[in-house]
Amino acid sequence: MxxxxxxxxxxxxxxxxxxxxxxxxxxxxxxxxxxxxxxxxxxxxxxxxxxxxxxxxxxxxxxxxxxxxxxxxxxxxxxxxxxxxxxxxxxxxxxxxxxxxxxxxxxxxxxxxxxxxxxxxxxxxxxxxxxxxxxxxxxxxxxxxxLPMLRAVKDAAEVARLAEAGAAADAAYEEIRKVPFAGRGEADVAADLAELLRHFGHSQVDFTIVASGPNGANPHHEAGERVIERGDMVVLDFGGLKHGYGSDTSRTVHVGEPDLEERRVHDVVRAAQEAGVAAVRPGAACQDVDRAARAVITEAGYGEYFIHRTGHGIGVTTHEPPYMIEGEELPLVPGMCFSVEPGIYLPGRFGVRIEDIVTVTEEGGWRLNTTSREMAIVD
Missing domain, CATH: 3.40.350.10 (Creatinase/prolidase N-terminal domain)
Structure with missing residues (x-):
């Protein structure tokens, strides 16, 4: 970098x-x-x-x-x-x-x-x-x-720390878009991401997923030596701890101009993520967030390729209750903080995931990540 x-x-x-x-x-x-x-x-x-x-x-x-x-x-x-x-x-x-x-x-x-x-x-x-x-x-x-709710509901000081961690992760994303992707190994870009997270105040980096091309179809791909090529979709998923509280965000970028199907899949995931966030409100069940996001992807014909839950809680760890998944009937209450991260994963081809941390307020869901969810074109 x-x-x-x-x-x-x-x-x-x-x-x-x-x-x-x-x-x-x-x-x-x-x-x-x-x-x-x-x-x-x-x-x-x-x-x-x-x-x-x-x-x-x-x-x-x-x-x-x-x-x-x-x-x-x-x-x-x-x-x-x-x-x-x-x-x-x-x-x-x-x-x-x-x-x-x-x-x-x-x-x-x-x-x-x-x-x-x-x-x-x-x-x-x-x-x-x-x-x-x-x-x-x-x-x-x-x-x-x-006691699944023990740490699930955050007070104002905890939400403020999560918001700072989210802002730092957003700053790292804005900078990583400026680095070269084509011709570099995934692990090299992942190292840049880790350096940026630390630069913007993270004391601990938990993960820096850089999943290019067909590797993007593996949601938990470990960044490896695959050389990123022009024409690749690249899933970026990264986070850690700042002031003791977690960040976790995902964006999917494209090296050069995407084709029509890549754009369509990205648009479907973006719409699903919007639907999931829109479903966040006090009194709704955790599973309602999953249902809202999943319905968009299923209606578009990609239901079998959304292979994980829609979200997980976050706090002093990056994964904790509550979980946004079918069958979880816990009601959402103000102060809960969790990810909304639908994805589509096409084996052997590419994947797309978009993730924000959302906190429940009296009015609905408030995103702690604010970077653009449009597909970013990188070099």
């Missing part, structure tokens, strides 16, 4: 406070009780970061946040990590354990000898099985199943 674009200059957001995290933990404990759970058990990962702001290294040593309605939150933590935990999450009571001792004994008295608990999705089997051995009369269910 040649030249250096102007940096994205939005200021850093105010950090979340101990009060913010305390409110989230109370909300989680109360939601668990309302769902018939005796509490929730949170391992290191996105749930722990969202609830406490603490991001420990994930290892074989047990770290476990125990939340129960009406009780103070307690973090079971290795003794050698206790100082870091205390500094990062001063609102927590710590119960530490030392190497050579049974960490599950430290957790057992907090969990209790029986009951049903929600467990963060990314909990290690090693730790869950160890806890089950110590407490054979306890039962466990994944948080995504038990």
């Amino acid at each position: 040649t030249g250096t674009p102007a940096p994205f200059t939005a200021g850093d957001p105010a950090p979340f406070t101990a009060g913010d995290y305390g409110a989230r933990m109370r909300r989680a404990a109360e939601a668990a009780a309302d769902a018939g759970l005796d509490g929730v058990l949170i391992a290191p990962g996105p749930d722990l970061v969202w609830l406490t702001g603490y991001r420990p290294v994930e290892t074989e040593r047990l770290t476990l946040l125990v939340l129960r309605a009406g009780q103070d939150p307690v973090l079971v933590v290795p003794t050698l990590e206790a100082p870091d935990a205390a500094a990062a999450a001063p609102m927590l009571t710590l119960r530490d354990w030392t190497d050579g001792k049974d960490p599950y004994a430290a957790a057992a008295s907090l969990v209790g000898s029986e009951g049903r608990f929600g467990v963060s999705d990314n909990s290690w089997a090693l730790h869950l099985l160890g806890l089950q051995r110590r407490l054979p009369d306890t039962r466990y269910v994944a948080l995504t199943e038990a």
Whole structure:
């Protein structure tokens, strides 16, 4: 990539406070009780970061946040990590354990000898099985199943961070359109995209899909050494984390002038994406967004080539509930943020996907990505 674009200059957001995290933990404990759970058990990962702001290294040593309605939150933590935990999450009571001792004994008295608990999705089997051995009369269910709405509804500060991440991804797209495509490897363009995301403030780049020509028919194609040619359709799908919250956007560009079918397919996907966004309103079901987008593609004769859900939630991770898919009847409520990303994938030929992050407002859907959805012609 040649030249250096102007940096994205939005200021850093105010950090979340101990009060913010305390409110989230109370909300989680109360939601668990309302769902018939005796509490929730949170391992290191996105749930722990969202609830406490603490991001420990994930290892074989047990770290476990125990939340129960009406009780103070307690973090079971290795003794050698206790100082870091205390500094990062001063609102927590710590119960530490030392190497050579049974960490599950430290957790057992907090969990209790029986009951049903929600467990963060990314909990290690090693730790869950160890806890089950110590407490054979306890039962466990994944948080995504038990409390799918826990992180789904964002407050204003979270939406603002998502909007900043989206704006930074949009800035990266505007710049990537200026670089040469023809005669370069997909991986080279993907590296340019990653550099641009970091330039515009992303601390973490999660993916930079550059899928040219027939590779575009694979929605999760890994950018490889295929040389992009004139006449190729190229799917660009990229995102990561900025200020701890995710970006994820897709646009499909064409190297040189497209033919009539390529234009038609792109127009169909653009119309489907518009229909999906138009279906976003409070009270609608998640599946209504999928149905609206899918109906446009099916009516155009490409239904069998739309091979994934229409959208996924986004927040402290780039994929989380809610999901815009047939059968998901959860109602949309203001503060939900998710992708709307229909696509058509013609095996051996090309693919098209257009994706924006949308948040639900009282009036409907508000796009957090604002770049043009028209087909861009690149060199």
